[in-house]
Amino acid sequence: MKRKITSEIIKNEKISDGIFSMWIRTDLHSEVKPGQFVGLYPANASTLLPRPISICESDNIQGAIRLVYRVVGKGTAEFSGMKPSDKVDVLGVLGNGYDLSTANNRKNITLMAGGIGIPPMLQLAKELSLSGHKTSIVVGYRNNETFLSEELSEYGKVFIATDYGSVGYKGNVIDALDAYKLSPDIIYACGPMPMLRGIKAYSTAHNVPAYISLEERMACGVGACLGCVCKTVNKDHHSHVNNARICTDGPVFNAAEVDI
Ligand SMILES: Cc1cc2nc3c(=O)[nH]c(=O)nc-3n(C[C@H](O)[C@H](O)[C@H](O)COP(=O)(O)OP(=O)(O)OC[C@H]3O[C@@H](n4cnc5c(N)ncnc54)[C@H](O)[C@@H]3O)c2cc1C
Numbered sequence: 001m002k003r004k005i006t007s008e009i010i011k012n013e014k015i016s017d018g019i020f021s022m023w024i025r026t027d028l029h030s031e032v033k034p035g036q037f038v039g040l041y042p043a044n045a046s047t048l049l050p051r052p053i054s055i056c057e058s059d060n061i062q063g064a065i066r067l068v069y070r071v072v073g074k075g076t077a078e079f080s081g082m083k084p085s086d087k088v089d090v091l092g093v094l095g096n097g098y099d100l101s102t103a104n105n106r107k108n109i110t111l112m113a114g115g116i117g118i119p120p121m122l123q124l125a126k127e128l129s130l131s132g133h134k135t136s137i138v139v140g141y142r143n144n145e146t147f148l149s150e151e152l153s154e155y156g157k158v159f160i161a162t163d164y165g166s167v168g169y170k171g172n173v174i175d176a177l178d179a180y181k182l183s184p185d186i187i188y189a190c191g192p193m194p195m196l197r198g199i200k201a202y203s204t205a206h207n208v209p210a211y212i213s214l215e216e217r218m219a220c221g222v223g224a225c226l227g228c229v230c231k232t233v234n235k236d237h238h239s240h241v242n243n244a245r246i247c248t249d250g251p252v253f254n255a256a257e258v259d260i
């Protein structure tokens with residue numbers, strides 16, 4: 001059940017240029033599905049809304065969750081200045097997450113992510129590995145600051161693409177599939193919208209199911225404001241309109257079912 005909890009920061013450190021990793025002590029850890037997120041509240045009243053951040057890892061031993069975030073504006077800048085033992089309000093657990101049962105009987109499970117879409121792939125890769133699946137993980141970065149790639153390699157085979165070829169394949173993660181001779185039979189993805197559109201097109205062209213996480217702008221994060229609606233292919237049973245709320249119906253959707 002989702003709730004707002006005041007939690008303690010265990011660790012908050014810079015792991016790459018503009019990218020931070022924060023561990024928060026919270027009993028939400030036991031409820032996490034990969035691909036779910038929390039709303040993290042800035043303390044500053046002028047930045048009132050919770051900022052949606054994906055859960056990168058949950059740790060049942062230390063009773064904590066990990067968030068990895070890029071500083072892009074006021075809220076994330078404030079988070080980057082927080083110190084161990086500071087308190088932060090966390091709303092969670094939010095969203096649907098990836099359905100791991102869709103991986104059953106698949107041989108070429110492929111995780112694809114770019115930039116700040118990479119963090120939720122760590123918990124996903126870990127859980128798929130724990131349930132006995134082998135995965136290929138294709139990750140796209142701007143440059144050689146390949147944050148989380150080593151940790152991901154503990155759970156699957158990592159293939160890197162960078163904008164200018166400073167590490168791995170030069171180009172995007174979709175072209176990298178061919179370059180690395182990967183033939184997914186299911187895709188789990190998270191990243192910027194152009195990348196997700198490319199994955200949807202790939203999924204249609206190759207008849208491969210793809211589950212994509214839409215990390216678009218949000219306001220309330222709990223289904224109340226309709227600030228995060230996306231178009232769907234089919235009509236909603238209740239509202240009879242072609243849309244879904246990303247914060248509650250998503251953020252993970254079957255690519256075939258959303259109009260992006
Ligand atoms: C489900 C979900 C999961 C997310 N997971 C992560 C994560 O794991 N790590 C992470 O770093 N970020 C993640 N984001 C994006 C994150 O929520 C925003 O970067 C954050 O809210 C920005 O807050 P801010 O106050 O720093 O920036 P603001 O001052 O609100 O905005 C600064 C700039 O960032 C842009 N921006 C704000 N939100 C988004 C967004 N969702 N997508 C693209 N641009 C945006 C604004 O247009 C503006 O240009 C996620 C978003 C969603 C919806």
Ligand code: FES
Nearest residue numbers: 219221223226247
């Ligand atoms: S952010 Fe308010 S309904 Fe989704």
